[in-house]
Amino acid sequence: MSRRIVLLTLATTSLVVLAFLVPLLFLVRDVADAREMSQANAEAQTVAAAVSTDGLDVVLQQVNNTGSGRRTTVFLPDRVVGPPAERDALVDRIAASRQATTGRVAGGKAVFTPVVQDPERPVVVRTFVPDSALTRGVTRAWTALGLLGAALLLAALGLAALLGRSLVRPLLSVAGTADALRGGDLSARATPADPPEVRRIAGALNGLAERITGLLQAEREAAADLSHRLRTPLTALRLDAEGLRHPDEAERMLAEVDSLERMVSHVITQARRPGGRRADMAADAAVVVRERVEFWSALAEEQERPVGGEIPDRPVPVPVGADELAAAVDALLGNVFAHTPVRTGFKVTVAADPVPTLVVEDSGPGIGDPGLLDRGRSGGSSTGLGLDIVRRTAEAAGGRLDLAAVHPSGLRAVVWLGPPPPDGGAG
Secondary structure (H helix, E strand, C coil): CHHHHHHHHHHHHHHHHHHHHHHHHHHHHHHHHHHHHHHHHHHHHHHHHHCCCCCHHHHHHHHHCCCCCCEEEEECCCCEECCCCCCCHHHHHHHHHCCCEEEEECCEEEEEEEEEEECCEEEEEEEEEEHHHHCCCHHHHHHHHHHHHHHHHHHHHHHHHHHHHHHHHHHHHHHHHHHHHHCCCCCCCCCCCCCHHHHHHHHHHHHHHHHHHHHHHHHHHHHHHHHHHCHHHHHHHHHHHHCCCCHHHHHHHHHHHHHHHHHHHHHHHHHHCCCCCCCCCCEEHHHHHHHHHHHHHHHHHHCCCCEEEECCCCCCEECCCHHHHHHHHHHHHHHHHHHCCCCCCEEEEEECCCCCEEEEEECCCCCCCHHHHCCCCCCCCCCCCHHHHHHHHHHHCCCCEEEEECCCCCEEEEEECCCCCCCCCCC
């Protein structure tokens, strides 16, 4: 916008300067021409007045020694007095017509003034003005006018640039606020500033930010309230688990209830946190994945599912919270149990180099619809949120989720918990 204002000012100012400057240049040239011809006419009249006196030579010498470049010659009936000049047909015609005139001659202009002493033999005074004298001072005047026009143009461009910046700066401030809101800083607000249109945009953006903040807060409260309602059936489920007669079964059920209760508490905490996901979250992927695999291994044993894979003993730090990572692992393993037949095995592998990676691979029927990654879509009767949870967890760590078919059948889910390498390959 600022550039367009400068270009518009440049175009309009150039037209205005040219509209005034071009006629002025021609006027300067005509004034210089008229000035020289007027002085030449005055010199011719002075010499004409001295023709009948004895001081003609003295007057001619004074007139021709002014240094102006003009030369005055007197054509007498029998001789030529003054600077040499040819007596051509024009001189004879003026002598015959006895009328003063100005005409173009070779190398400049000349003023012809007839003097009648003898009606039969008139005298003609000729004052020649060279072209250099006709344009004396014109170049200097044109240069001054050109510099003046350039100065006016530069001044106009400077004012246009200042005006453009004064208009663009508030817009850039509003754009910066919009970028901050897009980046997740819901506390960012635009500062209203003139012109009124920008002030209105800033007010509308601030209103939109307030509306978004209110909607998100209402959504968080609704999620927290909904999660809190689950505590009542969880308490009942815990009481039922404690009442089981088989100790091992009761212990397993209580562990599952504890895990579910932790997840509910986590949902409530996350929902009530104004800032959303914290940037300082970190977890040890090896510890979290090992714990969740052990949890699911009990169910896998009941369904005769072989469990394999490799989890390193050394720490594998990742930039996501332990609860988020556990939820992602549960979503992947839950899909294995939900969408593959009984006795279908799976492998869980955690790699640290070159990027922390979680790989869950099964030998089931695989996935035929790439759109199942979309939130809310499911190939079965589930909610369709599992893979979306995994995807968002990977993106929170700066990575991504990749799904690939396994030969001859099965599905491999690769969760990059950091920026993946350019080739995107996973071991």
